[in-house]
Amino acid sequence: MKYLDCFRALARQRTDQVVITSAGNSSQAWWAATRDTEASFYLDASMGLSTMFASGLALAQPGLRIWAFMGDGAFCMNPGMLMVERQMNLPNLIHFVVSNRVYGATSNAVLPNFADNDYAGMARSMGLDRVFELGSVESIERELAPISAANTPGHTFVVLEVEPFSEAEQKLEQPPFDGPELKFRFGRYLEGRTDCNVFGYRI
Amino acid sequence: MSGGATQVANQIADELAGCGVKLVASLPDNWLMGLINALDGDRRFVHVRVNREESAIGLCSGAYMGALGSAAVMGASGFMTVVYAITKINYTYEIPLFLLLTLRGEVGDHHKHHVSNGLYLRSVLDAIKLPYQVIAAPEDIASISRCYHHTRIYSRPMAVLFTRDFLIGRRA
Secondary structure (H helix, E strand, O other), X not given: OOHHHHHHHHHHHOOOOEEEEOOOHHHHHHHHHHOOOOOEEEOOOOOOOHHHHHHHHHHHOOOXXXXXXXXXXXXXXXXXXXXXXXXXXXXXXXXXXXXXXXXXXXXXXXXXXXXOOOHHHHHHHOOOOXXXXXXXXXXXXXXXXXXXXXXXXXXXXXXXEOOOOOHHHHOOOOOOOOHHHHHHHHHHHHHHHHOOOOOOOOO | OOHXXXXXXXXXXXXXXXXXXXXXXXXXXXXHHHHHHHHHOOOOOEEXXXXXXXXHHHHHHHHHHOOOEEEEEEOHXXXXXXXXXXXXXXXXXXOOEEEEEEOOOOOOOOOHHHHHHHHHHHHHHHHOOOOEEEEOOHHHOOHHHHHHHHHHHHOOEEEEEEOHHHHOOOOO
């Protein structure tokens, strides 16, 4: 499936989920698909930490449902995170690995062992039960809603198999925010939605 | 663990709880085991064991965005691996982060393999302009909450550095 088609399909399936993106292509694609300026945190400035960031948020706000995206390049930098995620076992978090077998933000340089990496198998080997693999827009439209809505305890891990960014997709705009603006937009949104106090003062 | 070390660990836990810390993410250093065990058994905290120090940075940063107080506990060597995560997440987005570290490689550390931390830990902290305060005696414990609150004012990370003698409950 085309990368951007995948994210457009995810956006159509989204209801009230808060979204954390990762460095590189997932931020570009989610921004292109949604232009979300409030309920998405574009965590461009890190690799391999978006789901840890999302786990902290999910723990803090169990009433929120959270989607966290991570490219497989970032995933391979910190696969041990799955042990932490399994240990935390947060039912309100879905970890999406966007698998295109390349470092998409770095001219599609291929990953080590790219052809044989089995991300779902890795997740299962670390004890995750709710592991899903979606490889087409149709499968997202058919399967994601029940996966996302399931009132099942436990952490959910979804592998999205996509093509690397095309030349046209590489030109997609990066989310344009300065870091502090993004922090305040997202934090104020969460304050309004959950009545929590992120910054120590409410406006 | 000595009675003095247990007392120190419990005092640190009280100080953290008093300033609103609920989530503690840790990766061990031998000096910290008394503290980590105290935090793990204390129902005021959710203690998450991580297997890479950067994961603690991510967890605590996300918890901040959910209005949950947090602290990352790790050794000096662990800290030396997280410069990327801190500069990219906490400085780019100006997200507060509170770090509890060991002051390895200085007087009182018997391990030669920590000499590098003695040589470079403070230099690295200074290089990335990450303020820190040394906690060397029980009278310093109150500084922990002051430093925690400073992260919220400063909107960036701050660290406290524990000496060995302090953690084992020995007067220098």
